[in-house]
Amino acid sequence: MTTTLETPPRTDPPRPTRRRPRLGFSAGMMAPGIVLLAILSIVPLLTIIAMSFSRVRLLGGVGFDGAGLTYWVRLFTDIDLAMQWVRTIVFFALTVGLEMLLGLIFALCLWKLMRGRNAILSLFLLPMFVAPVIVGLLGRFLTDSTFGLYSWLLGLIGYQGDILGGQYSAFAAVVAMDIWEWTPLITLIALAGLTSVPASVREAAAIDGANPWQTLRHVILPSISGVLLVALLIRSMDAIRYFDIIAVTTNGGPADATKVVPIRLYETAFRFFDLGYAAAIGLVMLAVTIAIARAFVGVLERKGLTR
């Protein structure tokens, strides 16, 4: 029997066709959310971008007149705004840094506490539930030179100045108010991380002869670093937009000592109604916030903590 094998007709390999991504059912399910996002975020974002290139008229309905790059040129040549960014960064570093440090210390103290932890934690968390504007009003009241408790206490130890009247003291006061309000949040998050550190790991460290500092440095902190990064991310995005407390206490003064970028943005948009320039400032703030968030998320990704 002879078998003849016929050479199959030569055909060109099939050209890879561009595969269109199919989302199917999940796309249908996501559509309402995306529509909502379009209304709440995408349309306003596009509008703000358009505003940053326009002079905005309000009377007779909002209208945009083209202004080209006027506001962007002004943005990059505005020395006051540059100073306000520097002030914002200093404020950001001080508040977030001190909140992280104090929050961690308090969390470690509470973690070691065996009795009454819940009661103390409940009291400790109270500032976090106060609206920032109320914190500002409370701070203003407590630092008032006529009847403020803190002014009186500082007077007893020889400080005769007005807390919100001095450039450095006013800056320190608004930083302290933010720390008072948000340190408990860091404590809460860090405490949640600490309670999840396995006892067996700590026992192993103890058996290996690690002292408390070594245990903290090499066992506990690495174990809760992911949680701390999340806390840092949350506070960072908030601190860069810090507004309420300064608005009700110092209004940016004295001598612009507490004028951070969000105060300047509010002033430009809603006091001067220079909406084109405000849009440019706001977009830069948005970009900075996204950059900070991306930096932290990048670190989390490198640590494999995002999945």
Place this chain on the structure above:
Amino acid sequence: MGNSVSQPLDRRAVLRGALAGGAALALGGAAGGCATHQDAKRIATDNRWRQFAGTTLNFVSESTAPTAAIADNLDPFVELTGIRVNIVTLELSAMTQKVALDLAGGQSQYQLIYADPYNVLAPYSKGLVDLRELAEDPSLPSMEGGFDDFIDTQFDAAGKFGDGDEVFAIPYDCPTIIWQYRADLFEKYHDRMAADLGFDPTPGLERTWEQYFKIANWFTRNADEVPYGTGHQAKQHGSLMCDFSNVLWAFGGDYFADGERVGRFGVRDPGPCQLASDEAIAAAEFYHRLLSIADPSSISWDWNGLSPAFRAGRFAMCPDWHENAAGNEEAFPGKMGYAPLPKGPARSANHYGGTGISISANTLPNERKAAWLFVVWSTSVRTQLDGLKSEVGGGTPTRESVYGLPEVKAAERRPSKMPNILTAPTMRQAWAPENIGLRPKIPMWNECETTIYTQLSRMLAGELSPADAMREAATRIDRITERGWVS
């Protein structure tokens, strides 16, 4: 069972759909919003006050003592007209923001507007109704005494903008900075102070700012009852500009050339700033010196902080808004004294901060007429008299005729049931055209004002010399006015 094949959506289609859906919903929302704005119903009646009974109006106002008194006394208006009025009171900048956005929205959520001449009237006069049309409408109640009953300078400053004859607002309140002092302390130390200082220290138009400085210093050094002689509203805030302006004008300086016209009637383009002039620099130097001997907390007080400090007995005297007299009388019954501010090399200047009540141009015809009824009522003789007697606040009248009422005349002397009117003799002098101080009425004043008080704050903090602060402010203001205003 049919064979239904689902068509999967691709990503682009979903995004396209989302954007289209978003736009459609936004447009739909806008259209729906427009559809809800209906005019007030007019009832056929001979009673001109009741033709819009059943209407509800919204009045947005700065949180001030006169508005508190009106809000507390709305029943007579509701009984008279059948119209309900919701009063929303806010801090000035928040109120300005609401008004601007409401005018932009095109629907007049707020039909009645507290039209601050500098924050609302100057930038948004095109968004306000010319009230002459309503005042001349025979189908509406007329304004008793007409426009002429209002104090002239206040009528122009609070109600007009530009060269035209339009009347955009009716004077509604009239806070003005005057010299408020502890008369008991001046009486107690009068002879000693006169002997030490070499002049009669009694406050009045004859006193100069230099003498005010010496009196303040004397109190700080010699009086046991108060730690300091003077206090000021010198926080980095609009109040600092107000406080400084009294000195600026007294020394012959001004913000712009032809300051009287710019202040009284307002202009769109005020020309170059005059703050770098010798007079303005001299004023800044004096103000800097004055604040150096004032209560150190002055730099943390705005207009809401100064009066409580005065009532707490921290200083003997201060330049303060005259509507705070009622509160001061309560703290120091029978011990308060009032006088026009001291004069400088040029004159005495008493900063006027009055406001008018106006109607949004976005209102529909009947709604506008209903709002006019409230304007007429809230600025009437009766209501202004009730405001004087109010226990929750109240200002002083903007009508000449109210000051002439026998009941009011009698209340100018203690014991008085209308404590604010105790300032009336002083106010007559302070509001005289030669003594009133009017800040520039220009559309971009908000930004200029911020520049002024920021540079002054830097001066008080020692960052800038008085001369540099004035020059820096002038340069920045010129930049702001050159940019112009888009309303």
